Amino acid sequence: MSEKEVSILKRVPEDLEISWHALTADQALEKLESPISHGLTSEEVAKRQEIYGANQLKEKPRPTFLQMIFAQLNNFIIILLIVSAVISLALGDVVEAVAIMAIVLLNAILGVVQESRAEEALAALKRMAAPEAQVLRDGKRVTVPAHELVPGDIVFLEAGNFIPADLRLIEAVNMRIDEAALTGESVPVEKNATLHLEKDIPLGDRKNTAFMGTTVTYGRGRGLVTSIGMNTQLGMIADMLQSVDEEQTPLQQRLEDLGKLLGYGALAVCALVFVAGVLRAGEFSWDVVREMFMVAVSLAIAAVPEGLPAVVTISLALGMREMVRRHALIRRLASVETLGSATVICTDKTGTLTQNEMTVTRIWANGDFMEVTGSGYSVHGDFLVNGQTIKVDDYPAHTNTLWLGVLNNDAELEQVTGEDGNNNYRMIGDPTEGSILVAAAKAGAFASKMNQAYPREQEIPFDSSRKRMVTIHAVKEPAHDDISPFHGKEEERRLYTIAVKGAPDVVLGLCNRYAVGESESKPLDDEARQMILAANDNMTKDALRVLGLAYRIVDVMPEEVKSEELEKDLIFAGMVGMIDPARAEVKPALLEARGAGIRTIMITGDYPNTAKAIAENIGLLQPGRQVLTGNELNEMDDATLRERVKVTDVFARVSPEHKMRIVDALRGNGEVVAMTGDGVNDAPAIKRADIGVSMGITGTDVAKETADMVLTDDNYASIVSAIEQGRIIYSNIRKFVYFLLSCNLAEIATIFIATMVSGFSPLAAIQLLWLNLLTDGAPALALAMEKGDPDIMKQNPRPTDENIINKPMWIGIVIQTIAITAVTLTAFYLGLSMSPGDRRLAETMAFVTLSLSELLRAYTARSEYYPLFKIGIFSNKWMNYAFLVSFVLVIMVVYVPFLQGVFDTVPLNPLELAEAIPLLFVPSVVAEITKVFLRRNYSNA
DSSP, X not given: OOHHHHHHHHHXXXXXXXXXXXXXXXXXXXXXXXXTTTOBOHHHHXXXXXXXXXXXXXXXXXXXXXXXXXXXXXXXXXXXXXXHHHHHHHTTOHHHHHHHHHHHHHHHXXXXXXXXXXXXXXXXXHHHTSOEXXXXXXXXXXXXXXXXXXXXXXXXXXXXXXXXXXXXXXXXXXXXXXXXXXXXXXXXXXXXXXXXXXXXXXXXXXXXXXXXXXXXXXXXXXXXXXXXXXXXXXXXXXXXXXXXXXXXXXXXXXXXXXXXXXXXXXXXXXXXXXXXXXXXXXXXXXHHHHHHHHHHHHHHHXXXXXXXXXXXHHHHHHHHHHHHXXXXXXXXXXXXXXXXXXXXXXXXXXTTTBOSOOEEEEEEETTEEEEEOOOXXXXXXXXXXXXEEOOGGGOHHHHHHHHHHHHSOOOEEEEEEXXXXXXXXXXXXXXXXXXXXXXXXXXXXXXXXXXXXXXXXXXXXXXXXXXXXXXXXXXXXXXXXXXXXXXXXXXXXXXXEEEEEEOHXXXXXXXXXXXXXXXXXXXXXXXXXXXXXXXXXXXXXXXXEEEEEEEEEESSOOSSOOHHHHSSSEEEEXXXXXXXXXXXTHHHXXXXXXXXXXXXXXXXXXXXXXXXXXXXHHTOSOTTOXXXXXXXXXXXXXXXXXXXXXXXXXXXXOOHHHHHHHHHHHHHTTOOEEEEEOSGGGHHHHHHSSEEEEETTTXXXXXXXXOSEEETTOOHHHHXXXXXXXXXXXXXXXXXXXXXXXXXXXXHHHHHHHHHHHSSOSSOHHHHHHIIIIIIHHHHHHHTTOOXXXXXXXXXXXXXXXXXXXXXXXXXXXXXXXXXXXXXXXXXXXXXXXXXXXXXXXXXXXXXXXXXXXXXXXXXXXXXXXXXXXXXXXXXXXXXXXXXXXXXXXXXXXXXXXHHHHHTOOOOOHHHXXXXXXXHTHHHHHHHHHHHHHHHTOTTO
């Protein structure tokens, strides 16, 4: 180990005692040996990760295998089985007692395995949902998982970011941080990186530091990681930080209530059968009591589908994993159910319906339009006026507009080497800002040179309510020899340039002159304003997003960075228009959603013309539907909005605050709303919606944390795909509930009727245990893997108050209960007639008939309404595997001598099998006939 590594290692205990807020930023950087210009190297990060460990809070240890086994055994029915095994052992029936305990243990182990797999799936989802951080490493700005941070990392901070570790701020531009989670302070704290504070100052007064778990609400900056994981302030007071909620869903609660109802009902039936059996025997003996006790236990086993909770958990976990494959990360289990009920999708335009690769295609200045060719982030393209290629330097008003857009810009254009060996560019930051950098680069002015020539001194960051951004730049020297924006002759050069970029109408309202050349301007009279507004409308009609640029040159640095001081007497420079092309997959996804009874509403900050053009192009705006603006929305009361929202497909020029009203109006009309968002101000609307959806790429940490679902590709089509998968998951849960309940009720009816008629059960408790564990359990899991009915996205959304067992399902359950009970009792009494003196043959025939008829019935349960031949008899490979495994196990119980003694069976000869085989297909045939009648009344068909 090098001396440097040893010095760092020795410093670890001391870090806990260092008052980082009492050091200057330079002192903190020096102490952690972190170069401010390049950050840590990858090698240094790896070394420090070995020393400091991961940047995460310690979680509660996962339960051990034995603890999980105990949790599986801590169940009323399981305890009843254990008690029955103990009584059997006390009564001398060792084989049955051991067999029952073996099956109980096997069931517990399988439950542990299933639970472990579900936990692993949820843990994987939790890791995917973990926060990320933008850091400076090896001289580049990169995004890394927050848990990989080490002391000495330099972290970039923007509004909406969660603070990923404890930081000593080294830059803070109008930064405010919400520290309520840590200090309880309800008002965001203003930060100042230059402050030098006293060592013993309270936590809430440390204005030059930022703490893990808090949130940037305004401004931007950079911070030096000083403490990570359990050494942070949050780590000292918290045991665990949860980023994914684990909660019981309403569906799971309803199924648990159903299980309890069945359990209590079973106890009542058990008591009735036990008393009736003892009285019917006419004598009170241990043999009678023992036999009737085992019958009662058999009934209890038959009544409760032991595997139902595990199957539901596995189904949800597998379904959520499938959603991840479809680019939708579900953060809350309850959202899976809600997805199937969604009736409206409120979606942003940029990046969701479009590609989020803005390209400047038009520049307006001094009354003329200039076209720009090229696409994406390629810096190759031409400039045209009236269709003719021109030299951009000959149009100074247009170049000044571009240069302003480069300076008033937080995006970065980074050169990278592609797989083909050629130099390409990737954009870091807002795509709209990035498109301006690309356009300027086409003209030969790269942001790095411009920012060096005109360094930024102060700023007022972009704010969605103000719809503009202000920056102040010092004029040091021309960007290059032949282009010298913002200064004319040498003796006229000014010291500072105030640059403003934002919505054209907003920026125009701050101006009193407009540029007509490099350094010439004219008064902005009404005629000039109308000319600019007409040019803006011209671009927005072509679905271009338009930004206005303005500036003012001053000879002294403003004393205070206040909007009222900076945003006055501005010169309107020009406008840039960019377009973000629609995603190719959006149009068919919109049609699919419409076919599924789901409305899609576009909510965007763009101008009405832009929004309308895009909406019409992709087929979102339907004939006769309306486009509403934020101003129009402001003039409506809530009752009016509830009516207008019924016929409005596009909301344009809206602020995040408007989204709340739109969501409330839709929900007031009984709609189930999925709302997308990516910004800090979107969080309330995301939370208010039935399904909050955040963008995984462009979304802020606040939006992601608030959302129920995160789109990992920011794509509208992924929302529709997630809704489809949500419907499939819910449908599959219904299928195996349908299957398990019909089987279990048939088992109850079989035992109850036979016991009341003959005085003894046709099935032993151990046989029912085996049947419920394998014959029922394996197909139920296979049903969870179904791909969904062919018309799953042609059905109307499911009502939110619909019970999981609706009327058609109850009809099917009753019919199947009758069919399975009838064939099982028929087989039982056929066996009694063939061998009157030996009940084992009758019990074996009943066991085989019940087991195999339920296995065949599982195939028909794959769809509630579609016939088996239409969905494909063998199209679910997992069902085929489950059938084969369960079939082999049933055969083994009947024909393996050792198992015959355990399960009290006898081998069936060909004649006996011939009697039973026709009975096996009766429930399946009845199920298929039932589908025909149910489908006729199926309203969504």
